[in-house]
Amino acid sequence: MSPTQSQIVISTPAVLDQAGERLRAGRLVAFATETVYGLGANALDPAAVAAVFELKGRPLYDPLIVHVASLALARSLTTDWSELAEKLARRFWPGPLTLVLPRHADVPDLVTAGLPNVALRWPAHPVAQALIQAANRPIAAPSANRFASISPTSAADVAAELSDPELWILDGGRCTHGLESTVVSLVGPHPVVLRLGSLAVEELEQELGPLTVATRSVRASDLQQGLASPGNLSRHYAPRTPLTCLTLQELEHLSEDTTQHSGLLCFAAQVPPAQAARFAQVENLSPDGDLRQAAARVYAALRELDRVGLQRLVALRLPDVGLGRAINDRLQRASTP
Ligand code: TXA
Ligand code: MG
Numbered sequence: 001m002s003p004t005q006s007q008i009v010i011s012t013p014a015v016l017d018q019a020g021e022r023l024r025a026g027r028l029v030a031f032a033t034e035t036v037y038g039l040g041a042n043a044l045d046p047a048a049v050a051a052v053f054e055l056k057g058r059p060l061y062d063p064l065i066v067h068v069a070s071l072a073l074a075r076s077l078t079t080d081w082s083e084l085a086e087k088l089a090r091r092f093w094p095g096p097l098t099l100v101l102p103r104h105a106d107v108p109d110l111v112t113a114g115l116p117n118v119a120l121r122w123p124a125h126p127v128a129q130a131l132i133q134a135a136n137r138p139i140a141a142p143s144a145n146r147f148a149s150i151s152p153t154s155a156a157d158v159a160a161e162l163s164d165p166e167l168w169i170l171d172g173g174r175c176t177h178g179l180e181s182t183v184v185s186l187v188g189p190h191p192v193v194l195r196l197g198s199l200a201v202e203e204l205e206q207e208l209g210p211l212t213v214a215t216r217s218v219r220a221s222d223l224q225q226g227l228a229s230p231g232n233l234s235r236h237y238a239p240r241t242p243l244t245c246l247t248l249q250e251l252e253h254l255s256e257d258t259t260q261h262s263g264l265l266c267f268a269a270q271v272p273p274a275q276a277a278r279f280a281q282v283e284n285l286s287p288d289g290d291l292r293q294a295a296a297r298v299y300a301a302l303r304e305l306d307r308v309g310l311q312r313l314v315a316l317r318l319p320d321v322g323l324g325r326a327i328n329d330r331l332q333r334a335s336t337p
Contacts, residue, residue, distance in 0.1 A: 006030070006167040008155045011127045019168060020134025028052060030144045030158050031131050032172020033123040035096045035181050035198050036151040036299070037158045038067065038141030040131065043077075046108040049140050053110070055162060057147040062230045063113035064140040065098050065121050065181070069132035074120050077104050077138060084208075085186055091207055094124040096177050096198035100185040100226050111140050117187050117226045127172035143180060144169075150237055150306070150334070153178045153299050160303075178296035179326050184211075187226035194229035196326035198295065215329060235333060237299070239306035242336040243313040251275060251314060258312070263305035265315040265331075267294055281308055291323040298327050302334065 009015050011032075019029045023040065026048040030039050039056060041048035043066045053060055068074045071089055075081045078101040085099055103118035112118050123129065132139050143151040145161040152158040155171040182197035184204065193201055193213040205211055214222070215232055222228035241263070246254075252275060254262075259278040264271065266282065268289035276282050283301035285294035305313050315331045318324040 004163050004165055006159050006162055006164050006169050008159055008169045008171050011130065011170045011172060013130075015168075015170070016127075016130045016134045019131055019170060020136065022168065023048075023131075023135040023137060023139065026051075027166070028055065028164075029131065029168050029170060030162065031141070031170040032125050032127045032155070032175065033067075034125045034128075034175060035123070035177045035179060036153055036175055037144040037155065037169070038128070038139075039144035039158075039162070040067070040139040040141040042135065043111055043138040043140035044106060044108065046110050049108060049110045052140065052142065055164060055167075056142060056145070058142060059147070060110070061113050062142075063115055063119065064111050064142050065119040066107065066111060067128065067132055067139040067141055068120060068122050069094075069129045070122070073138055074122065077107055077118055077120060078102055079104055082186060084191065088184070088186075088204075088207065089122070092199060093122040094129065095122070096124070096181040097121065097204075098181045098183040098195075098197075100183060100187060100194065102187055113230060115223060115226070115230075117185070119183060121181055125172055125175075127170050131170060148236055148238055150239060150299050150302050151180060153296075157300075157303065174296075174300075176296060178299060179323070179330065182326070183229055185226040192227055195231060196329045198323070198326070200322040201325065202322055235337070237302075237330050237334045238336075239302050239313060239334065241306050241310055241313050243302075243315060243331070243334050245315050245317055245331050245335045248275075248316060251316065254278075254314070261311040263308060263310045263313045265298075265301055265305065265313060267316065267318045270316050279314075280310055281305060285318070285327075291318070291321075291327070294318060295323045295327055298330065
């Protein structure tokens with residue numbers, strides 16, 4: 001390990017205690033969650049939260065999710081813990097759901113980017129839960145990658161994104177979900193999905209009935225009212241190699257010259273073997289056509305293809321249902337305009 005690298009640490013009880021201590025002292029700790037790795041700071045300490053923005057290179061207009069490990073802590077961070085919030089929390093927490101609610105005055109402006117609402121999540125990963133308990137504080141944490149880059153799904157991915165010799169990365173293995181949490185705003189008259197993610201919209205709809213999905217809305221007034229997510233404003237999740245989303249027909253029309261220097265990201269039996277063989281490297285997200293497996297692998301596959309140093313990457317859209325919708329959303333945002 002070079003001296004400029006962050007430190008990957010095994011999450012023993014003693015380490016977790018020290019990590020909690022670090023957070024209370026205003027330092028940052030990266031940690032495993034079931035969705036992606038997070039870069040955590042004490043959410044009630046504006047200087048620590050500022051350090052998160054700085055290390056990530058994240059613009060201050062994009063607010064952070066506050067992580068909790070109990071309903072009581074979640075309730076203490078909002079002025080309106082509604083019946084609906086209670087219902088969704090009891091059904092889906094701990095888990096990959098983030099709720100946007102009116103913020104309590106204790107939550108610093110920096111965390112919410114000045115918005116009147118705060119995003120709350122109780123993660124399911126035991127390392128995340130143990131860290132929040134050890135810190136005995138709510139933990140503000142974005143994904144632990146440089147701004148607009150691919151979200152990390154392993155401790156090694158975090159180390160590749162963030163070099164800070166002071167930074168601990170609490171290892172919790174590979175993320176089982178592999179896509180960020182689904183963000184739902186509860187501040188308006190009806191719940192609105194602000195970001196597609198690891199909890200499929202269909203699962204939410206079983207509890208709530210038909211839902212509005214507003215993942216592309218960018219009006220400033222929508223942000224204020226909790227009807228849009230600042231995270232949707234920018235290009236995101238992008239590899240360094242230019243990525244294009246194509247249909248199978250478009251793919252078949254690519255010249256040999258192009259394909260032999262390109263990587264292919266596909267799913268199930270979408271691409272006939274003879275077509276796939278034309279590419280320099282192929283990542284099939286799930287040969288068996290399992291969307292969960294595809295979600296868990298998509299970021300690692302993008303990183304893998306990015307490392308090869310190809311001229312371009314080509315992705316085929318997945319079926320637009322369940323987690324396929326969230327994966328397509330990420331591929332679209334990761335693709336070069
Ligand atoms: O799975 C996840 O959600 C991971 C893990 C670490 O928990 N976190 C994560 O954080 O993906 P981040 O910062 O990469 O994405 C947070 C998203 C952004 O789209 C942000 O704009 C939105 O949540 N968000 C946060 N606070 C908000 C607020 N007050 N109102 C609306 N959107 C908010
Ligand atoms: Mg992120």
